[in-house]
Amino acid sequence: MTTRETRTTDRNPWNWLLLVPVVVPLLTFLFNADEPRLFGFPLFYWLQLAFIALGVATTTIVYRMTK
Amino acid sequence: MTTELIIFVLLFLVVSGMGFVAARWRKPETIDSLHEWGLGGRNFGSWITWFLVGGDLYTAYTFVAVPALVFGAGAMGFFAVPYTVIIYPMVFLILCRMWSISHVHGFVTPADFVRARFGSPTLALAVAITGLVATMPYIALQLVGIEAVLQSMGVTGHLPIIIAFAILAAYTYQSGLRAPALIAFVKDTLIYVVILAAVIYIPIKLGGWGTIFDAAGKKFAATPAQNDGLFLNAGNQLQYATLAFGSALALFLYPHSLTGVLASKNRNVIKRNMSALPAYSLLLGLIALLGYMAIAAGTKPTVGSNGKPISNTVVPNLFDQMFPDWFTGIAFAAIGIGALVPAAIMSIAAANLFTRNIYREYINKNATDAQEAQVSKVVSLVVKVGAVLCILLLDPQFSIDLQLIGGVIILQTLPSVALGLYTRWFHKGGLIAGWAAGLAAGMWMLYTIPNPATGKAHFGGSAFSLANLGLDTKTTVYAGILALAVNLIVAAIGTVVLRAMNVADGEDATKRSEYFADEGDPRVKDLDLSAPH
Numbered sequence: 151m152t153t154r155e156t157r158t159t160d161r162n163p164w165n166w167l168l169l170v171p172v173v174v175p176l177l178t179f180l181f182n183a184d185e186p187r188l189f190g191f192p193l194f195y196w197l198q199l200a201f202i203a204l205g206v207a208t209t210t211i212v213y214r215m216t217k
Numbered sequence: 218m219t220t221e222l223i224i225f226v227l228l229f230l231v232v233s234g235m236g237f238v239a240a241r242w243r244k245p246e247t248i249d250s251l252h253e254w255g256l257g258g259r260n261f262g263s264w265i266t267w268f269l270v271g272g273d274l275y276t277a278y279t280f281v282a283v284p285a286l287v288f289g290a291g292a293m294g295f296f297a298v299p300y301t302v303i304i305y306p307m308v309f310l311i312l313c314r315m316w317s318i319s320h321v322h323g324f325v326t327p328a329d330f331v332r333a334r335f336g337s338p339t340l341a342l343a344v345a346i347t348g349l350v351a352t353m354p355y356i357a358l359q360l361v362g363i364e365a366v367l368q369s370m371g372v373t374g375h376l377p378i379i380i381a382f383a384i385l386a387a388y389t390y391q392s393g394l395r396a397p398a399l400i401a402f403v404k405d406t407l408i409y410v411v412i413l414a415a416v417i418y419i420p421i422k423l424g425g426w427g428t429i430f431d432a433a434g435k436k437f438a439a440t441p442a443q444n445d446g447l448f449l450n451a452g453n454q455l456q457y458a459t460l461a462f463g464s465a466l467a468l469f470l471y472p473h474s475l476t477g478v479l480a481s482k483n484r485n486v487i488k489r490n491m492s493a494l495p496a497y498s499l500l501l502g503l504i505a506l507l508g509y510m511a512i513a514a515g516t517k518p519t520v521g522s523n524g525k526p527i528s529n530t531v532v533p534n535l536f537d538q539m540f541p542d543w544f545t546g547i548a549f550a551a552i553g554i555g556a557l558v559p560a561a562i563m564s565i566a567a568a569n570l571f572t573r574n575i576y577r578e579y580i581n582k583n584a585t586d587a588q589e590a591q592v593s594k595v596v597s598l599v600v601k602v603g604a605v606l607c608i609l610l611l612d613p614q615f616s617i618d619l620q621l622i623g624g625v626i627i628l629q630t631l632p633s634v635a636l637g638l639y640t641r642w643f644h645k646g647g648l649i650a651g652w653a654a655g656l657a658a659g660m661w662m663l664y665t666i667p668n669p670a671t672g673k674a675h676f677g678g679s680a681f682s683l684a685n686l687g688l689d690t691k692t693t694v695y696a697g698i699l700a701l702a703v704n705l706i707v708a709a710i711g712t713v714v715l716r717a718m719n720v721a722d723g724e725d726a727t728k729r730s731e732y733f734a735d736e737g738d739p740r741v742k743d744l745d746l747s748a749p750h
Contacts, residue, residue: 158730160310168306175299176462178454182292184447190427194448198298199502202495205302209309209492217485 164215171205221370221537224546225553229381232403232554236388239395261480263489265398269562270477270490272401274468275301275497276355277362277556280408280504285518285528287508290445291437293453295505296461301498304465305491312469312491313484314638314732320741321731325479326472326566327634328574334637336723337645338578343652344630345574348472351627352567354619355471356600357607359556359563361529364608366549368519369533375609381553382560386601389561390594394480397561404558407551409500411536415510415548416503419539423513429506432513442669452691456680459695467628467697470635473559473566483736504532511535560601568597618676622663625679625697629655632708638732645723647711655704662696 174180181197188196261269279297286294315330324330327348332341360378367377388396420426434447444450449457468474481487511531516538519530536548572593577584584592633648643651665685668677680693715722734741 158733160313160733165310168309171306172303175302176458178449178458182449182454187427190425190430192430192447194292195295195430195502195506198295198302199499201299201302202498202502205305205498206492206495209306209488212306212309213485213488213492 160216162216164212167208167212171201171208174204175201220542221546221549222372224543225366225370225550228407228547228550229553232400232557233384233388235399235403236384236396236557237391239388239392239399261398261486262482263486263493266477266481266486266490267493268401268405269394269398269480270474271494271497272397272404272555272558273473273477273562274494274559275501276359276559277552277554278358279501280552280555281362281365281529281532282358283501283505284508284511284532287505288511288531289508289528291433291447292449293444293457294508295502296457296464297505298498298502299458300461300464301501302495303461304468305494307465308469309488309491311635311638312478312487315475316479316481316484316487317734317741318638318727318732319479321734321738322727323742325476326570326573327470327475327630328570331630331633331637332574332578333726334641335633335643335645335648336725337649340633340645340649340652340723341574342578343649344633345570347626347630347652347656348470348570349567351623352472352563352570353600353603354607354623355473356560356563356567356604358620359560360604360608362556363553365527365529366533366552368521368527369530369537370549373522378608379605381557382601382605385557385560386564386598389564389597389601394476394562394565397558397565398480400554400561401558404551404554407547408555411544411548411551412500412504414544415507415536415539419507419510419514419535422539423510429509429513433509436512453680453693456693456695459698460679463628463695463697463701464624466631466635466701467624470627470630471563471566472570473563476562476566476569485735507532507535514538560604564597564600564604565593567600568593571596621679622660622676625659625663625700626656628697628701629659629704631701632705641725642712643708644712644715644720646715646720647708647713650711651704651706651708654707655700658703659696659700662699666696 175198181194183194184192186193191199283294283297288294318324318330322329322333324333326345328341328345331344332338335341360382363381364378367373420429423429430447437446444453469478478487481490508531511534514535516531516535518526518528519534521527533549533552536545540548572589576592577589581588629652632643632651636643662681662685663679664675666676666678666681667674679696681696681699683690683692683694731740
């Protein structure tokens with residue numbers, strides 16, 4: 151087991167990025183519509199599923215940048 | 218029908234066998250210490266944590282109830298997707314702090330943390346009781362998931378449920394957290410296989426996704442109800458966003474969600490999991506759409522003995538209708554086993570709460586590790602028996618209502634638990650007052666909500682109509698969020714008043730630097746947890 155240097159804070163400017171995937175999926179006006187459809191999915195459904203990728207990308211970036 | 222039942226029973230038995238063997242998996246010196254039994258030794262890496270937390274948060278009930286909600290109400294039921302997207306970035310930093318401080322001080326429950334942070338056994342008791350009350354109906358709901366599958370297979374009566382829970386109780390008693398961790402592998406593999414098959418195979422049979430959505434849209438357009446539909450309307454958009462947000466705030470306040478997180482090896486395991494757990498959200502989104510597939514396929518829910526359709530049987534019935542018997546058996550087993558993992562973790566978390574924050578605090582102050590572990594095991598049994606009694610004696614609808622209330626009340630621990638990780642500004646008295654005010658406000662709001670569909674006048678949902686406050690609007694908001702706002706305002710005013718009156722506050726037993734300690738730090742206690750503390 152390696153001894154890591156002890157951190158004294160978890161503050162980091164990169165953390166602000168985490169706000170994006172928290173706020174965007176709650177803005178219903180962005181996706182509350184039928185068109186454009188994707189593979190038969192109305193916008194409401196495919197865009198909200200796409201936000202999962204947004205969440206994953208953001209947490210991955212923040213993890214890498216603050217490691 | 219018999220093929221289904223045979224496969225269901227076989228898989229269920231294999232998994233139960235695993236539960237008993239789990240005691241020997243990653244075997245510690247002794248399982249008699251609470252840390253070992255309740256937190257599995259706290260050395261779970263990324264993979265096990267992913268399965269464990271995933272198996273814990275995405276319960277069988279979710280897999281049955283979310284598509285049932287989408288089947289009945291449409292877009293509103295899809296809130297589960299934004300809910301499980303925003304949760305991970307929200308708790309990304311918070312859970313790391315919780316992990317560090319818990320590992321430095323040996324905390325097992327949120328109430329342990331509150332006790333040390335605010336120096337108040339009373340506030341800790343409030344948090345512990347809130348956690349217990351919120352968790353109990355959640356366990357009962359897992360039984361509703363199993364029951365839905367059994368009803369779909371035409372199995373009636375309560376005996377199968379009692380047997381399933383007796384098995385569950387026996388192996389959690391034997392193996393502690395190791396049992397659900399090991400079973401979660403099987404459960405999730407089965408669920409992934411079933412759902413991937415379902416979302417590829419069923420749309421092909423039904424003529425494509427476009428047809429499915431159109432059929433659902435047509436159904437909702439034909440109903441007189443206003444709040445259903447393929448999309449949100451002006452009145453329920455705010456409810457949709459606040460329900461997703463409030464549910465996300467509540468999720469990691471449940472003691473059982475924290476149990477899985479604390480069992481992970483270090484902070485990076487948690488952070489990596491925040492990126493990996495959304496894989497389950499994708500699964501949940503696809504599962505939600507099973508509700509529309511059921512509409513397009515013309516699936517009907519099973520009619521219960523009281524003559525009312527049981528909406529939770531929609532997905533099991535859809536599988537029954539679309540899949541060959543042997544595969545339906547696997548699908549049903551996935552749901553049934555899926556109920557066992559969270560039920561086991563929840564009962565362990567509830568037992569830990571009782572043991573640490575009630576038994577040791579108020580009943581036996583000098584409890585030894587072995588005594589604590591023993592009490593925990595017994596309470597975990599009692600909790601499960603209680604859950605079974607809930608289902609046997611009460612209408613299942615009552616558990617669903619209780620769970621709804623549970624979400625609202627567990628949110629009232631947010632100021633002490635989640636904000637407590639960041640600030641010590643609140644006075645313990647202010648937090649207690651805020652907690653009480655939030656609970657009262659939440660209960661009142663839930664009381665005012667009718668459910669026209671079931672003909673209930675009170676506790677019919679979580680959408681609080683702002684018209685109740687004298688506003689001229691059709692807008693509804695998630696009651697939990699408003700109750701939390703009341704809580705925070707009262708806690709803040711209480712803090713200012715108590716400080717002005719120089720009322721003594723509790724001692725803070727934690728130090729700032731302890732919130733960032735990681736594996737390898739000498740202050741972080743790891744596997745030597747069976748030592749007295």
